[in-house]
Amino acid sequence: MELLLLQLLNGLVSGAFYALLALGLALILSLTRIINLAHGGFLVVGAYLGYVLSGLWGFYWALLLAPLGLALLAVALEATLLRPLYRRDPLESLLLTFGLALVLEEVIRLVFGPVGVPFRIPEALGSPLFPGTPFFFLTRYRVLVIALALLAGLLVFLLLRYTRLGLYLRAGAQDREILSALGTDVGRLSTLAFALGAYLAGLAGVLAAGQLGLSPAMGTSLLMPSFVALILGGVGSLGGSYLGGLLVGMASGLAGQFAAAASEFAVYVILALVLLVRPRGLFGKEGFFE
Incomplete structure (x- = not known):
């Protein structure tokens, strides 16, 4: 029972990272119709920016400032690289964000x-809340x-x-053309949506670095389950994407209780089952891309 609770807690912590990333992806997708493959790269930049700031001013300042710094970088990238592609073939923005992800990861490798x-x-923060009890694994x-993932979602x-x-x-998110015609x-x-999505990726990056450690490839390992969460919750549904991240994390953690190799496999099985019954995801909007 204790081991099961440990796996569930580990899954919930991972789900917190996935939920923040998926929510950021959903925000960007809803407003720009861009599938941001560079989101994992944003997470890595945010994590390493937190690493630098933590060495200068401490962990809590890093947690506060690193996501803000990443949001400013994302605004600059959106204005210079992505904005000209909003009305063009979606494949172009997909290829651009994929290339941007590779560039960001390589820059991190060169610098760090x-x-x-x-x-x-x-x-x-590393000490257990209940030392000497069966719940010793619950650290601060x-x-x-x-708590921060839940607060950010709220x-x-x-x-x-x-x-x-x-x-x-x-x-x-409902209709860009009509809103623009009304003078907005x-x-x-x-x-703003891009900056907010990047902020959530930066927050996830700093938190994930404290739990998983830092590596230039950490964004890729966290991004794929986040895309699964986005699809599972439903494209076009911000709340669904967030809940999908938590579900993906907990399902992965519970599956790992029975077989370590099953943790990733279980996520895709659940996704396939949900899409068979509800092709647009749990809370997705029909005709979102039309």
């Missing part, structure tokens, strides 16, 4: 080296990861549901 490095967290850092929901900016973002600067909304 190809070998992974440990990311130190405050000693207090794992609780922090889950704040995005409140932003979209109860603010004027959120109203415009939701309207832009849709390009600025797309930039």
